[in-house]
Structure formats: C-alpha cells, structure tokens
Amino acid sequence: MIEENHHQKILIAEELLKSFGGLKAVEHVSFSIERYGVTSIIGPNGAGKSTFFNLVNGALRVDSGRVVFKDEEITALTPSDRLRRGMARSFQITNLFFDLTVLSNLQLACQFIEDRKRLFQHISNSQRAHARAYELLESFGLQEKRDTLAGELSHGEQRRLEIAVTMASKPDLLLLDEPTQGMSHGDTNDTSELIMSLSKETTVLLIEHDVELVMGLSKHVMVMSQGMKLAEGTPSEIRGNHDVQVAYFGESQ
Amino acid sequence: MDKAGKLAIRAVEVTLFGSALILVVVGSLTGDSFYLRLATEALIFGGLALSVDLLLGIVGLLSLGQALYFGFGAYLSALILKEVYPSFWLAMCLVGICSAALGYAASFIALRSKGVYFALITFGLAQVVAKGVYNTRALGASDGLIGVPVIKLWTPIGNLDTANPAVLFTVVFLVISCLYYFVKYFLTTPMGSIWQGIRSNEHRLSFIGIESTGPKRFAFVIAAIVAGLSGALYPVLRGFVSPELLYFAVSGNAVITVVLGGVGTLVGALFGSVLLTILKSVIGTITAHHHIVIGLIFVFVVIAAPGGLVGWLRKKLNERLEMNRD
Numbered sequence: 297m298i299e300e301n302h303h304q305k306i307l308i309a310e311e312l313l314k315s316f317g318g319l320k321a322v323e324h325v326s327f328s329i330e331r332y333g334v335t336s337i338i339g340p341n342g343a344g345k346s347t348f349f350n351l352v353n354g355a356l357r358v359d360s361g362r363v364v365f366k367d368e369e370i371t372a373l374t375p376s377d378r379l380r381r382g383m384a385r386s387f388q389i390t391n392l393f394f395d396l397t398v399l400s401n402l403q404l405a406c407q408f409i410e411d412r413k414r415l416f417q418h419i420s421n422s423q424r425a426h427a428r429a430y431e432l433l434e435s436f437g438l439q440e441k442r443d444t445l446a447g448e449l450s451h452g453e454q455r456r457l458e459i460a461v462t463m464a465s466k467p468d469l470l471l472l473d474e475p476t477q478g479m480s481h482g483d484t485n486d487t488s489e490l491i492m493s494l495s496k497e498t499t500v501l502l503i504e505h506d507v508e509l510v511m512g513l514s515k516h517v518m519v520m521s522q523g524m525k526l527a528e529g530t531p532s533e534i535r536g537n538h539d540v541q542v543a544y545f546g547e548s549q
Numbered sequence: 550m551d552k553a554g555k556l557a558i559r560a561v562e563v564t565l566f567g568s569a570l571i572l573v574v575v576g577s578l579t580g581d582s583f584y585l586r587l588a589t590e591a592l593i594f595g596g597l598a599l600s601v602d603l604l605l606g607i608v609g610l611l612s613l614g615q616a617l618y619f620g621f622g623a624y625l626s627a628l629i630l631k632e633v634y635p636s637f638w639l640a641m642c643l644v645g646i647c648s649a650a651l652g653y654a655a656s657f658i659a660l661r662s663k664g665v666y667f668a669l670i671t672f673g674l675a676q677v678v679a680k681g682v683y684n685t686r687a688l689g690a691s692d693g694l695i696g697v698p699v700i701k702l703w704t705p706i707g708n709l710d711t712a713n714p715a716v717l718f719t720v721v722f723l724v725i726s727c728l729y730y731f732v733k734y735f736l737t738t739p740m741g742s743i744w745q746g747i748r749s750n751e752h753r754l755s756f757i758g759i760e761s762t763g764p765k766r767f768a769f770v771i772a773a774i775v776a777g778l779s780g781a782l783y784p785v786l787r788g789f790v791s792p793e794l795l796y797f798a799v800s801g802n803a804v805i806t807v808v809l810g811g812v813g814t815l816v817g818a819l820f821g822s823v824l825l826t827i828l829k830s831v832i833g834t835i836t837a838h839h840h841i842v843i844g845l846i847f848v849f850v851v852i853a854a855p856g857g858l859v860g861w862l863r864k865k866l867n868e869r870l871e872m873n874r875d
Contacts, residue, residue: 353756379758387756393749404746407739408758415740422739443551465758 306331306469306499307383312351312361321347323523324361329469329516334495336502336510339520340543345503346388346473348520352501353385353471354378366468380408384467388474388503390454394447398438398457401446402429405464428464436460452483459490469499476506488513507544511535519543553867554814557859560866561816565823569722577715585714587830588823589786592718592725595822596779597799598806599725599815600772603732605804606813607741608768609748611668613800614675617655618648618773620795622780624682627694627790635700637711637785641724644781645774652773656766663751672797679795693791697784711785721782725819728775733815735771744768809850811857820858 307329314322322344329335337345350356352363354375362371370378375385393401406425414422433439436456441449446457459475475491476484488509494500495513504510510517511531518528521543527534534540569588576585597619604610625647626640633639659670682688689695702709702720711717735741743764746754754761784790793799802825803818810821828846832839854861 355756374755374760376755376758376760379756385756387753391750391753391756393746393753395749396745400742400745403739404742404754404759405757407742410739415743416735416738418737419739419742425739461757 304330306366307352307501308364309348309352310362310364312348312363313359314347314351314356315359320523322351325520325523325525326361327518327525327528329499329501331499332495333515334491334500334502334513335516335518336504336514337518337520338504338507338510339526342522343520344523345520347523349385349471349473349501349503353383355385379465379467382465382468383471384462384465384469385471386458386462386473386475388477390451390458392446392454392457392461395445397443397445398449399429399433399442401457401461402432402464405429405461406432408465432460432464436463452479452486455479455483455487456490459487459494463494467498469501470494472500472502474503474505476504476509484509551863551867553870554863556866557863558814558816560862561814561820561859565816565819568823569718573715573719576718582714585718586786587826589714589718589721591823591826592721592819593779593782593786594799594803594806594826595819596725596728596782597776598803598810598818598822599729599732600776600779601800601803602807602810602812602815602818603768603772603775605807606815606817607736607748608744608765609751610765610769611664611804612659612671612772613668613797613804614671614673615772615776615803616795616797616799617671617675617678618652618776619780619783619799619803620675620679620682620790620792621651622648622777623783623790623794624688624694624780625777626781627697627784630700630784631694631697635698637700637702637720640781640785641778644777648773648777649770651777652770653766655773656769660762660765660769672800675795675800676797679792682795683792689791691792693789693793694784695789697788697790699788700785717786721786724778724782728778729815729819732771732775736815740764740767805847807857809847809857811859811861811863814857814859817857817859824858 305328309325309327312322312325325348337348339345347356351358354373358371362369365381365383370381393404403425406428407422409428410422410425433442438457438460441453446454449457455475462470472491476487479487491500491502491513502510514531517531517534519526519534519540526543527537527540572585572588597615601612601615604612622644625644629640629643655674658674659667662670683691699712702711709716711720743759747761747765751761780794783794806821806825807818809825810817828843829839832842850857856863
C-alpha cells in the first residue's frame with residue numbers, strides 16, 4: 297500500500313533515531329508528508345520536534361533510519377545538497393546575514409541557481425539571481441527596505457526576510473521552524489496567511505508551538521511527546537485523541 | 550557598503566594616489582632617497598596588511614601568521630634574484646605561483662578550525678617555519694640572505710634602474726595598486742558576496758545551498774599570493790632578507806595596521822601602513838621607546854574610532870550627508 301502512495305509522498309522518514317549522550321531525543325519516528333498543503337508537527341517543549349526537523353533537513357545526522365525525498369534517499373546528504381534538491385528550511389531564531397543589506401541577503405540566497413563560472417564575474421552578470429532577488433523583494437513587501445541592513449529591520453520584517461531567504465530556491469518542500477515565534481498577534485495573522493498562500497505552490501512542514509494556528513492551517517498533524525510519535529491525523533482527529541489530550545492538558549481532562 | 554563608506558574609501562584612495570604623485574615628483578627633483586625608501590617600505594608592508602584585511606575584514610578570519618607568506622615571498626624572491634637570474638618578473642611570477650601553492654597546502658591545516666583556533670594555528674604555522682628558517686644554514690640561518698643584487702627592471706619602455714629610489718617607489722606603488730584592485734575586484738563578484746556571507750553568518754550559508762569551504766580556501770590562497778608578492782618586493786628594496794620577516798611581530802603589526810586603517814575597507818590597510826610608518830619614523834626620532842607611544846595610539850584609536858581611520862571618515866561623511874538631506 298505504501299508503494300502505491302509513493303508518488304504522492306514528497307518526504308518519507310523511516311524509523312529515525314537520534315540520541316545525545318544518554319538522552320534519546322528522537323526514538324524510531326516514522327512519518328511521511330504528502331505533496332502540497334501544510335503538514336505540522338506539534339508537541340510540548342522537549343518533545344523532539346526540533347531534533348526531528350533537523351534530522352529531516354540534514355542539520356543533524358541520524359543515528360539510524362533513512363530519509364527519502366522525492367523518491368531519492370538523502371540520509372547522508374548535507375543541508376546544502378538537500379537545498380539543491382528542493383528542500384529549504386527557515387530558522388526559529390532569526391538567522392540572517394545581519395550586517396548585509398536586505399538585497400544582499402536575498403542575492404546571496406539566490407546565488408546558487410547561477411552557473412558556478414559567474415562566481416568570478418561582476419555581480420551584475422548574475423542576472424538570474426538578481427531577478428529572483430527582486431521578485432522576492434516584491435512578493436515579500438520588502439522593496440522599501442532594500443538597502444537597509446538586515447540587523448536594522450523590525451522583528452516582524454526580519455521574520456519575513458527569513459522566509460523570503462528560505463523561499464529563494466523555490467523549494468518543493470519548505471520546512472518552517474516556529475515562524476511566528478515572538479510575534480505580535482497581528483504579525484502572527486499575517487504570517488499565517490503567508491504560509492497558507494505559500495502552501496498552494498509548495499509543500500510546507502511546520503513546527504509550531506501555537507496549537508490553534510496549527511489546527512487552522514494544517515491538513516495533517518503529527519504530535520510528538522518525549523521523542524516519540526504520539527499520534528497523527530487530521531486536525532479534528534487530533535483534537536479527539538485521548539493520548540494527545542493527556543499529553544497536552546494532563547490526566548484530569 | 551553604504552554611500553558614505555564608498556565616499557570615504559574613494560577619498561582615501563585619491564589621497565594616497567595624490568601623495569604618491571607628489572612624493573615622486575618632489576623626491577626626484579630634490580634627489581631625496583630617505584622618504585622615498587620609507588614610503589616604499591610602507592607600501593610593501595601595506596600589501597601584507599591588505600592580505601590580512603582580506604581574511605579578517607572580508608571573510609572574517611583572523612590570521613596571526615600572515616608573515617609566513619610574506620617572509621616566504623621575500624626569501625624566494627631573494628634566492629631567485631641572487632642565485633637563479635636577476636629578473637624582477639621571473640621572481641614575481643615564481644613567487645606568485647609558489648605562494649599560491651603554499652597557501653593552498655596550509656589552508657588544509659588552518660581551515661580545519663575556526664575563530665580563536667584558526668588564529669592560533671596560523672600563528673603556530675608561521676612560528677614553526679620561522680624557527681626552521683632561523684636554523685637552516687643554507688638560508689643564512691639567523692643572518693638571513695644578504696647581497697641580493699640591485700636589478701634592472703625590464704619594461705616595454707626600456708630597462709629601469711631600481712637603484713633609483715623614485716623608480717623603485719613607482720614600481721612598488723604600481724604592484725601594490727594592482728594587488729589592491731585585484732582583491733577589490735572580487736568584492737564586486739558573487740564570490741565576494743559569499744566571503745561576506747561567511748563573515749556575517751557562515752552557518753546559514755549551507756542552508757541556502759552554498760558550501761563555505763571552497764570560497765574560504767580560495768580567499769586564503771588569494772591572501773597568500775598577495776602577502777607573498779608583497780614580500781617579494783622586500784629584497785628588491787633592501788638587498789637582504791632575514792628571519793625576522795617571518796616573526797610574529799610582522800604578522801601582529803599587519804593586524805594592528807588593518808585595525809588602525811579600518812577593518813574591511815582594504816584601502817585602510819594601505820593607509821594604515823603609511824600612517825604607521827610615518828608615526829614610527831617621526832616618533833622614533835624623538836624617543837627610542839616609540840613602541841610605547843604607538844601602542845597608546847593604537848589603544849586610543851580602537852576606543853575612539855572602532856572602525857579605524859576610514860571608518861571614522863565614513864562616520865563624519867555620513868553625518869554631513871544626513872545634514873545636507875535635512
């Protein structure tokens with residue numbers, strides 16, 4: 297049955313295992329993501345969400361298990377190789393080139409689509425990267441901040457630039473690590489709309505703290521607790537799941 | 550780089566060029582050799598500082614052993630001029646190629662580590678080589694190599710006599726200018742952007758599809774070439790080389806020069822070297838303890854103008870620009 301569904305699955309993680317010293321951060325978690333829409337991972341602090349996420353995008357190496365992306369095993373590939381195959385990630389803590397301008401940030405993020413020989417030519421010859429950077433400036437509403445240093449942007453703008461940098465590669469799979477972290481209510485709503493619109497053209501895997509946000513956005517949710525997969529299903533299935541209620545709200549409910 | 554920054558760099562470039570022109574004209578008219586030779590030396594050490602600034606100010610790597618490539622270039626150039634054939638161009642070509650090879654080989658050791666460890670490894674490599682040279686009789690041991698012949702420099706317009714201080718100054722000025730524009734050119738390319746990306750946030754690069762190792766190695770090799778070629782000019786000026794050229798004092802001095810001039814501005818390295826040389830010479834005539842005075846000046850600049858002299862100029866220009874806007 298899994299074989300039949302293979303072509304719809306953009307990502308399959310099988311039996312991922314990762315421990316740090318004695319602590320088993322992720323224990324035999326298997327999970328797959330279908331193309332398009334938003335798939336989310338939720339769970340209390342220390343549930344292993346971020347570790348799982350880092351195993352998927354290659355920031356961490358798995359102890360065992362395998363990751364298959366677009367029908368190709370990528371378990372041993374670096375984040376950079378994964379990016380070139382169409383998997384991009386954003387960071388929970390804004391992770392930009394703070395002493396470079398907004399445009400330079402985007403241009404750098406677009407550079408890898410250029411031919412390597414252009415590395416040594418004047419930057420104006422990298423027209424594809426340039427065009428893509430301007431496209432991103434516009435679609436993320438950052439035109440007016442073009443020449444501002446990334447470090448001098450407001451928090452909300454930095455978060456937007458963070459996603460713009462991540463989208464530079466037009467990824468098939470976009471991994472977002474708590475994109476609304478530390479945002480005001482208004483900014484959270486904007487971001488939620490942005491994720492929704494992104495998920496029409498690409499597949500989004502979202503890690504979030506904000507359960508309500510996740511329930512509104514996702515078509516499929518995995519709940520993690522203590523390094524293990526507790527449950528997965530549609531948002532309504534998750535809401536009705538007894539184990540999840542116990543993990544989140546305690547035994548009394 | 551913002552508008553004020555570009556203006557500041559341009560202003561310093563023009564000042565340096567203007568001063569060089571005046572020096573050559575006045576120097577050859579008055580038959581001066583002291584100031585011309587002093588300025589030549591300032592430019593040679595400016596070239597070394599330039600290579601430090603490429604690594605430190607652009608790529609964000611603090612090298613405390615850049616004298617290794619400088620001294621290597623100086624020794625190789627002295628050997629070629631003395632033992633092989635007294636041709637300036639032959640020496641420059643060979644030093645360029647061999648410095649690149651040395652830098653490439655050393656990068657596999659130095660680039661294994663980051664931050665403080667990178668600084669310590671570059672320092673250690675230079676110390677090892679310095680001690681090695683110091684104890685090698687074939688290289689003159691502690692005396693170094695003396696008796697490098699004064700060479701005639703072949704050019705399409707005829708042979709130039711490097712014994713003439715104005716001629717030698719002009720040649721060195723042109724070579725260092727070429728090195729400066731060579732390094733500066735990369736800043737207009739994507740490679741330069743990647744270097745700045747490494748300085749700014751190396752970890753993030755791998756998540757936007759860029760491996761930093763290659764570009765870092767490339768910068769390291771370019772810096773070795775720049776330092777090596779600058780060093781190659783030294784025996785042409787002085788007629789000898791000694792193990793001191795490889796010592797930490799030379800590497801450390803280059804870092805101080807860069808900080809004084811303005812980290813990451815490139816031209817600040819040359820400017821800083823000229824100023825430091827003038828300061829040393831002026832203060833040296835007043836007191837033998839000029840290192841103390843220079844140390845104090847360095848501390849003052851770091852506190853009062855953390856961006857160095859070019860950074861300070863940039864700030865002033867920025868204020869002026871803002872005022873005009875209002």
